[in-house]
Amino acid sequence: VPAVDTQTVSGELRTADGVPILISININDPAEIDALDPATAGVGLMRSEFSVTSLADAANEERQEAIYRRVLEQAGEKPVIIRMLDIGGDKPLTGLEDMPILEPGLRGIRLLLARPEIARVQARALLRAAVYGRLSVMLPMVTFPEEIDRMREIFREEAERLGRRSLPHRMPPIGMMVEVPSAALMLDTFGSAAFFSFGTNDLTQYLAASARDDINVDAGKAAPAVLRLIAQAVKLAAGKPVSICGDMAGDPRYLSGLLAAGLRHFSVAPARRPAISSAIIGLNADGTKAAGE
Numbered sequence: 337v338p339a340v341d342t343q344t345v346s347g348e349l350r351t352a353d354g355v356p357i358l359i360s361i362n363i364n365d366p367a368e369i370d371a372l373d374p375a376t377a378g379v380g381l382m383r384s385e386f387s388v389t390s391l392a393d394a395a396n397e398e399r400q401e402a403i404y405r406r407v408l409e410q411a412g413e414k415p416v417i418i419r420m421l422d423i424g425g426d427k428p429l430t431g432l433e434d435m436p437i438l439e440p441g442l443r444g445i446r447l448l449l450a451r452p453e454i455a456r457v458q459a460r461a462l463l464r465a466a467v468y469g470r471l472s473v474m475l476p477m478v479t480f481p482e483e484i485d486r487m488r489e490i491f492r493e494e495a496e497r498l499g500r501r502s503l504p505h506r507m508p509p510i511g512m513m514v515e516v517p518s519a520a521l522m523l524d525t526f527g528s529a530a531f532f533s534f535g536t537n538d539l540t541q542y543l544a545a546s547a548r549d550d551i552n553v554d555a556g557k558a559a560p561a562v563l564r565l566i567a568q569a570v571k572l573a574a575g576k577p578v579s580i581c582g583d584m585a586g587d588p589r590y591l592s593g594l595l596a597a598g599l600r601h602f603s604v605a606p607a608r609r610p611a612i613s614s615a616i617i618g619l620n621a622d623g624t625k626a627a628g629e
């Protein structure tokens with residue numbers, strides 16, 4: 337088996353039978369971008385709610401633009417997917433106490449569309465930062481296609497507004513997290529999404545009828561159901577780019593099942609990358625073990 341380092345030029349690895357696999361990293365703290373090394377394909381998920389933690393941050397276009405711009409500049413030629421604020425549920429935003437955000441259903445894109453002034457500021461910051469690198473924008477907790485259409489309309493309107501202010505900007509591709517089971521089952525109806533990324537943390541909790549880190553449910557036992565749903569959904573993706581950024585992607589125990597489901601792009605916490613990279617070269621693209629392993 338060749339050393340991993342000889343195979344990881346620009347983040348492209350190959351399975352034992354020669355199929356290219358991309359490994360990107362997930363970042364929470366934007367400073368983690370400094371860990372982006374040549375062996376990584378790019379940033380598959382930047383969780384912006386770690387940078388924007390209060391209503392004041394959410395209203396600050398200049399501050400957000402500077403944070404996103406720095407990440408994009410540091411990533412250089414490599415693609416970066418920044419996810420819009422996934423507020424609600426386990427991720428509060430200081431100052432939003434007036435919203436019933438403890439309601440489990442009001443989070444992610446639903447909350448952004450319920451408070452469009454928050455979405456509009458973030459859209460402007462992202463549109464402006466997009467000039468400085470290869471940005472894509474990802475929407476959290478999408479359940480219905482019209483949510484993407486409404487957010488794209490917000491981006492269009494804010495791009496026009498930036499144009500009137502003569503501020504440089506660029507429209508990024510807009511894709512979605514696949515982390516709500518009903519969206520996964522209906523993925524072929526999401527024609528307006530530019531790309532898909534599976535969020536297995538939420539997919540698991542919603543499939544298993546458990547809360548995140550629920551002590552009453554061994555959610556790991558739902559992994560076969562999650563894998564089956566992903567395999568079905570990948571077939572519905574109609575040739576659009578598909579990746580996975582939930583924790584399952586960084587756990588070698590699930591790698592065989594995820595390869596068998598058709599996934600070829602894994603976005604993992606930086607610390608998980610070496611283990612996943614070495615596991616990939618011991619497997620065939622259909623998830624079976626390579627001869628001699």
Ligand code: PEP
Pocket residue numbers: 383422515534535536537538539581582583
């Ligand atoms: C997920 O749900 O798998 C995911 C990647 O998003 P988060 O963990 O931020 O909810």
Ligand code: MG
Pocket residue numbers: 515535537538
């Ligand atoms: Mg999630």
